[in-house]
Amino acid sequence: MTETKSPATPPADATPTTATRGLIGLPLPAARALLLLGGIATAASAFLAWTWTSDFPGDLTVYGYPGGLQWLTFVAGVLTALFALASYGVRGLRWLLPARNNAPLVLTALGGFGVTWFTAIEIAAKLGGLANWEPGTYIAVVASLIPVIGAFALPQEAGESTKETLKAYIAKPEAIPAPQPIAPWIQRLIITIVAALGLGVFAYGIDTQYGEIFIGFLIVLVFAVWALHTAGLLDRFSAMVADNRSFTLAMGFLAAIAFPLTQTDDHYANIGVNILIFGTVALGLNIVVGLAGLLDLGYVAFLGVGAYTAALVSGSEFSRFSGVQFPFWAAALAGAAASLIFGVLIGAPTLRLRGDYLAIVTLGFGEIFRLAVNNMDGVSGPDITNGPNGIPSIPDLKLFGFNFGEAHDLGGFTIGRFANYYLLMVLVMALVVTVYRRAADSRIGRSWIAIREDETAATAMGINGFRVKLIAFALGASLAGLAGTVSAHVTYNVVPNPYQFAGAAPPNSAFLLAAVVLGGMGTVSGPILGAALLYLLPEKLVFLQDKSLLAFGIALILLMRFRPEGIIANRRRQLEFHETGQLDVPETTTLSDEPAVTKAGA
């Protein structure tokens, strides 16, 4: 290791020389009034007609009843207005802005502006010209601009350059004042509400029927979550979660189970089950990459091993062993065991070596698997996997007399085929999350982290590096194999094609790795979130189809450049990536004295 870089200087050495005024010269009351009124106006403009024809998806032609993208504008406007009220210090809303900072106001205003202007531009582009705007559109466009003007008129210490000032506008304050102690039952109530809200947002995202609304949804979601983050509410919520860990897990689990009940169409349950499979595999990869720091570039092959094993013993008439039909528990174990064996076979020779070799050998193994499966059709190889045609017509699962292939009625809700599998996958996911969390907190898990941070030091401390790395690798492989056994039944057939290094649709090794990295290595929720995003993006943005991989590649490069720790950052990793130079910063800064960034307050 080389140590050339001097410790980073703390940003913005608080130079209280320049006057704290906004980029746009307006007095503070005017700025706040603009934010509040603008937010209300934006929300109200959603009730106007934005175009004359229902050719634009979502039917934005009706006065008094918002449709499609207008709802998103409405939500963004309401959020802006709420934050504006909170900045006035209205009783009952102060909790929204614990640090009294401006960033959430700026961000929600930008979110409303973004989604409204996106819609207006899409209308003009799609229907051909500004002539398709109704007066309502003009009003909305202007109304959504007002809060942005207000936001940038808020007083803010000027940075060295305009860029620095803009950065300061959306920066999270260094210290969030410590919250009032909250009674445990209220904490649980809040967690329940958040879980329900999360389920609602997630279901809305999956149910979006066309690309435009999905983009609008993403704009609003990103800005809203960012605003909550800069307001410090996410930190408070995670503190709450930390106090009620098992309750939160139970609520998350319940919300996940409730998802198919919110769906009327089994198609969306299909998307849900695919996200879960993808997320489960990503979580397995997270053990290997995120905890143990081993780069596995052929991980999808283990999913394939599991899927093929399950297909071979499923009793499908096209299987080589068509007479054999294992019960599901046995097939699942067989799939996991087969993946485990391959994991050990690949891992044992390479894990003794430097990490880079593992990357290349796993990449090679991923390719070998696909090529071998492709060749084993009886013509250019032994007859095992039926070659490029794969193994079709895998029968549906039957578990304790419960046929997964049929729709069932459950208290008035119809649970379709994919919803059945969805619920099964929720169980598998819960199992994997448990394994992950227990493993990460165990002695072995701590050894993984030690190895990841500094292998030499860890070995010197008496950790058997090879052994714990092999355990991580084998555990990750068998979890992927387990997910593979379910996925074989969900998709009816297994073919070699999806198990490649990079393809246009998940799962493939590059997407899996990206899900882990994008979501946040070493966290539980990160890879699941990353998997959901990466699955939904190509699914919803059909018009990107050709360019989706291109966008994906560019996104990977930019992500590594600007936020290498992922969306949900593991604290230790964040410090590592940004080289603040110290690891022993206290977990939460509970400053009761004057917070750093409240100079905006009147």
Place this chain on the structure above:
Amino acid sequence: MHTLPQQLANGLLLGSMYGLIAIGYTMVYGIVQLINFAHGEIFMTGAFGALTVYVYILPDGTSMWAAVPLMLIGGGIVSVLVAVGAERFAYRPLRQAPRLAPLITAIGLSLTLQELVRNFYPGADKSRAFPSLDATHSIGSVDITDADIFLVCAAIVCMSSLAWFVRKSRTGRAMQATAQDPDTAQLMGIDTNRIIVVAFAIGGFFAAVAALSYGLKYGNIDYRMGFLMGLKAFTAAVMGGIGNIYGAMLGGVVLGIAETLASAYISNIPGMQQLGGQSWANVWAFVLLILVLLFRPQGLLGERVADRA
């Protein structure tokens, strides 16, 4: 066609191509300890650069004697620009970051380059015809084409000039110094950033040479050609001992010969009739890599730190 000398010649030719690409991996790894996964794509862009010169710049009916050097220049310019650009804009900002970050950047870069070519190069989503040199000469029982002769000559010229460059030239010695200890090298007045750029550029140019020979030999190129070739070339670099330029060439040749022999003769082994042939060649190449790593993890020639460049 299927005699042993012919197979050996085929393996040697394939291996020279691997070796040329492997140089790019091994030099970059030797200096900055980075696996440049996008190197296969640099190879691919070189092929498309050469094709562009032939199809869109040169007039129809240009003699191949004039066309090949110009194509080499065109492909070389594209590859070197891509390699140096990747270093400057993708890898350099991450030089102090943990190892995983540049690796993931490399994967992103590799996808980006592939997709750029597929989406924006006319006709590149299917394979495109490349002018091939397929006039055949017989030497004893061995048949070789003009493209093979070009490949062998190019590989020999490239390798010997690289060996001379690294050992004798001022920049080459600065490169060795940087590979040994970048910090000390910097203290001794070596502009290490420049050295790294030079390493990427040389790797890029060698990849373009390999790409041109690939096109001339096989007669068509496509946007995915870089993935497998890059993977095999990296395998070759690891087999030879990563960081070692002679090792890269040797590893390439060994891998090429092993692969050719495996696809030709494994089916003759009793009990393995169905595991021979071209469709299993890649499988055997990776099996060989795993075996080498198992028994000689430092590679055939070893990672000679002192001679790294």
